[in-house]
Amino acid sequence: MTDPRRLVVVGASLAGLRAVEAARKTGFDGEIVLIGAEEHLPYDRPPLSKAFLGAADESGELAEVPFFRTEQTLRDELDVDVRLGTPATALDTVARRVTVGDDQIAYDALVIATGAHARLIPGAEGLDGVHPLRTLDDSLAVRDKLEAGARTVVIGAGFIGSEIASTARKRGLEATIIEALPTPLVRATGHEMGAAIAALHELNGATLRCGVGVSAIEGDGKVERVVLADGTTIEADLVVVGIGVIPSVGWLEGSGLTIDNGIVCDENLWTGVPGVYAAGDVANWLNPTLGERQRMENWTAAAEQGAAAARNALDPENARPYGTVPYFWSDWYDVRIQFVGSPEADEVRLVDGDPGGGDRWVALYRRGDRLIGALTVNGQAEIMKYRVQIMKGGSWDDALAFAEKRRIAHEEKLAAV
Amino acid sequence: MKCVTVDFDKCTGLGICESLAPDFFEVNDDGELIVLKEDISDADLQEVEEAVGGCPTEALKIVER
Ligand SMILES: Cc1cc2nc3c(=O)[nH]c(=O)nc-3n(C[C@H](O)[C@H](O)[C@H](O)COP(=O)(O)OP(=O)(O)OC[C@H]3O[C@@H](n4cnc5c(N)ncnc54)[C@H](O)[C@@H]3O)c2cc1C
Numbered sequence: 001m002t003d004p005r006r007l008v009v010v011g012a013s014l015a016g017l018r019a020v021e022a023a024r025k026t027g028f029d030g031e032i033v034l035i036g037a038e039e040h041l042p043y044d045r046p047p048l049s050k051a052f053l054g055a056a057d058e059s060g061e062l063a064e065v066p067f068f069r070t071e072q073t074l075r076d077e078l079d080v081d082v083r084l085g086t087p088a089t090a091l092d093t094v095a096r097r098v099t100v101g102d103d104q105i106a107y108d109a110l111v112i113a114t115g116a117h118a119r120l121i122p123g124a125e126g127l128d129g130v131h132p133l134r135t136l137d138d139s140l141a142v143r144d145k146l147e148a149g150a151r152t153v154v155i156g157a158g159f160i161g162s163e164i165a166s167t168a169r170k171r172g173l174e175a176t177i178i179e180a181l182p183t184p185l186v187r188a189t190g191h192e193m194g195a196a197i198a199a200l201h202e203l204n205g206a207t208l209r210c211g212v213g214v215s216a217i218e219g220d221g222k223v224e225r226v227v228l229a230d231g232t233t234i235e236a237d238l239v240v241v242g243i244g245v246i247p248s249v250g251w252l253e254g255s256g257l258t259i260d261n262g263i264v265c266d267e268n269l270w271t272g273v274p275g276v277y278a279a280g281d282v283a284n285w286l287n288p289t290l291g292e293r294q295r296m297e298n299w300t301a302a303a304e305q306g307a308a309a310a311r312n313a314l315d316p317e318n319a320r321p322y323g324t325v326p327y328f329w330s331d332w333y334d335v336r337i338q339f340v341g342s343p344e345a346d347e348v349r350l351v352d353g354d355p356g357g358g359d360r361w362v363a364l365y366r367r368g369d370r371l372i373g374a375l376t377v378n379g380q381a382e383i384m385k386y387r388v389q390i391m392k393g394g395s396w397d398d399a400l401a402f403a404e405k406r407r408i409a410h411e412e413k414l415a416a417v
Numbered sequence: 418m419k420c421v422t423v424d425f426d427k428c429t430g431l432g433i434c435e436s437l438a439p440d441f442f443e444v445n446d447d448g449e450l451i452v453l454k455e456d457i458s459d460a461d462l463q464e465v466e467e468a469v470g471g472c473p474t475e476a477l478k479i480v481e482r
Pocket residue numbers: 010011012013014015016035036037038044045046047048049086087088089113114115116117133134135160248251279280281282296297298299300302327328329330331
């Protein structure tokens with residue numbers, strides 16, 4: 001094949017932006033078209049459930065919108081044709097064209113980075129004050145309600161829901177979290193740790209109700225209350241729905257790409273269709289580092305995959321696999337939760353601290369005789385040391401021995417002050 | 418000589434840099450980033466570039482000194 005002359009990137013968020021930047025960094029000087037459904041320039045999502053929702057600072061200013069780049073940087077420095085506000089609606093992999101509005105945009109190489117969108121509760125859409133939290137517009141709407149002192153109910157005790165409850169509490173507002181499952185965060189961190197982390201809510205004055213579903217969200221024009229399956233009603237001015245996301249693949253129907261929990265790709269992020277790669281929350285790829293198929297929903301993977309997919313799309317002959325030890329963080333109250341690796345483990349062992357009585361602990365995850373994951377709560381100095389070990393395929397015994405050394409060192413340090 | 422600088426107003430101590438370039442970065446118990454060495458040899462450059470690219474807050478920069 002001749003050198004690709006036009007790279008098209010669909011999805012103008014983190015993975016899409018990193019794709020564009022990586023393409024230019026490798027010296028690609030052809031055309032780049034970046035297509036985004038939202039009106040906004042690419043912005044950073046993690047702050048949207050954290051600092052962005054916070055109360056005004058001393059000077060009365062609310063947090064600024066976390067845009068990644070200015071329009072000028074994108075157009076002039078990166079020389080990108082940015083098309084915002086209109087989604088791609090179809091992909092023809094034979095003619096190599098993407099449909100956007102009335103336009104057909106031809107590509108030589110294509111990176112799909114359409115991410116994911118929030119799962120909603122059917123029937124509650126019409127009520128004012130009921131919001132998912134995925135986009136900047138969602139976050140602005142939620143912040144308005146928090147500013148107005150809303151009594152907050154969060155449906156879903158995942159990370160994002162928990163961060164919102166935490167922000168509401170920090171503003172001194174009432175916050176209740178409803179979780180249908182008996183234990184929150186099991187998929188992300190396993191049973192033991194899910195329960196331990198969730199206990200932080202009660203410690204910080206939020207109410208957590210697990211194992212009960214929502215039967216109705218009621219109100220006249222605007223939300224007034226949430227009715228639970230056991231008949232309890234909770235008064236609310238703001239209901240944030242945090243029950244997970246769905247990969248944004250609807251527009252790919254009929255494209256011939258394999259879709260199964262996102263776009264199925266190999267370890268090079270290749271979809272199997274010439275020229276077409278995927279990256280970020282929409283990509284279900286084979287992670288060679290852990291030897292398992294994964295669809296990540298985290299910042300680090302989206303950023304790195306965006307760059308890797310673009311490099312591979314532009315130079316398929318020299319494509320390199322993308323492997324990673326997954327990493328995510330979440331900030332609740334004044335606690336930082338960090339997780340590396342995979343929660344699918346044969347054993348979870350607490351190696352430092354005590355979830356029952358403290359606000360700092362470290363847990364390790366074993367699969368076979370290998371270290372496969374680590375969770376820390378306020379263990380910023382610990383977590384990345386385990387990420388390095390998992391990356392190298394380190395053994396469980398070595399990890400335990402290392403953890404014991406660290407634990408003693410930490411104790412001695414505390415004793416010294 | 419190339420060296421790495423940190424914008425501490427941006428850094429939130431997430432530690433991704435530490436996992437990618439452990440000889441250069443370490444986060445301490447208080448979640449603060451410690452730069453273990455600043456000067457980057459040619460052999461280390463790729464590793465440090467990955468750390469710079471991996472930082473979610475774009476706090477790291479490689480500069481010529
Ligand atoms: C509130 C919130 C807090 C988070 N906190 C953390 C955290 O603390 N730590 C962490 O690791 N991760 C966090 N995440 C996850 C992280 O932000 C995501 O993993 C990351 O944004 C994924 O990037 P992406 O580019 O793959 O997809 P997305 O950010 O979902 O972007 C996809 C983009 O594609 C656009 N799009 C969709 N369909 C089309 C179409 N047909 N045509 C054109 N454009 C389209 C969408 O409008 C969107 O702008 C958080 C996410 C949210 C929402």
